[in-house]
Amino acid sequence: MSMLRIFILGIIALGLLSSVTVFAGDNDEKSATYQMAEIMHRLKHYPSPAGKDTLNKIKQAASTTENERTIATAMLNLQHKVVSSDIPKLEAVVSDKKSTANERELASIILSLDHRPTKQDKDKLKAMMQ
Numbered sequence: 250m251s252m253l254r255i256f257i258l259g260i261i262a263l264g265l266l267s268s269v270t271v272f273a274g275d276n277d278e279k280s281a282t283y284q285m286a287e288i289m290h291r292l293k294h295y296p297s298p299a300g301k302d303t304l305n306k307i308k309q310a311a312s313t314t315e316n317e318r319t320i321a322t323a324m325l326n327l328q329h330k331v332v333s334s335d336i337p338k339l340e341a342v343v344s345d346k347k348s349t350a351n352e353r354e355l356a357s358i359i360l361s362l363d364h365r366p367t368k369q370d371k372d373k374l375k376a377m378m379q
Contacts, residue, residue: 281307281313281314282317282349282351282352282355283378284303285317285320285324285355286351286355286374286375286377287374287378288300288303288304288324289355289358289359289366289370290374290375290378292327292362292366293364293365294327294328294329294364294365295327295328295329296324296325301325304321304324304325305321305325307321308321308325316342316345316347316348316349316356317352319335319338319339319342319356320355320356320359322338323335323338323339323356323359329362329363329364330362330364331359331360331362335359336360339356339357339360340356340360342356343356343357343360351377354373358370358373358374
């Protein structure tokens with residue numbers, strides 16, 4: 250009976266582990282911007298360990314744009330607010346005409362962050378996750 254329990258628990262654990270994947274890179278199902286919007290939507294003071302792992306994968310992915318890499322780095326550095334060294338880089342993303350609307354919006358949200366996104370920011374982030 251105990252071997253059956255161990256076997257069943259093993260199958261359940263394997264199923265759970267295989268269903269939790271992070272998509273960042275050339276074969277992503279979710280874009281880097283989508284994933285960063287998800288992390289920001291759940292943010293409380295700074296990214297969770299799982300969020301930091303996702304952000305690091307986004308930074309390292311070959312398909313990540315320079316603006317996405319800048320945003321991911323700024324998110325990794327968050328400590329209740331954006332760190333001063335990331336402010337000019339995020340402002341450059343906001344003013345860059347080549348930035349996507351979502352990149353500009355994410356950079357703006359991070360620049361104005363105070364511990365967590367506002368309700369208005371969360372509504373914008375939800376729209377990015379559609």
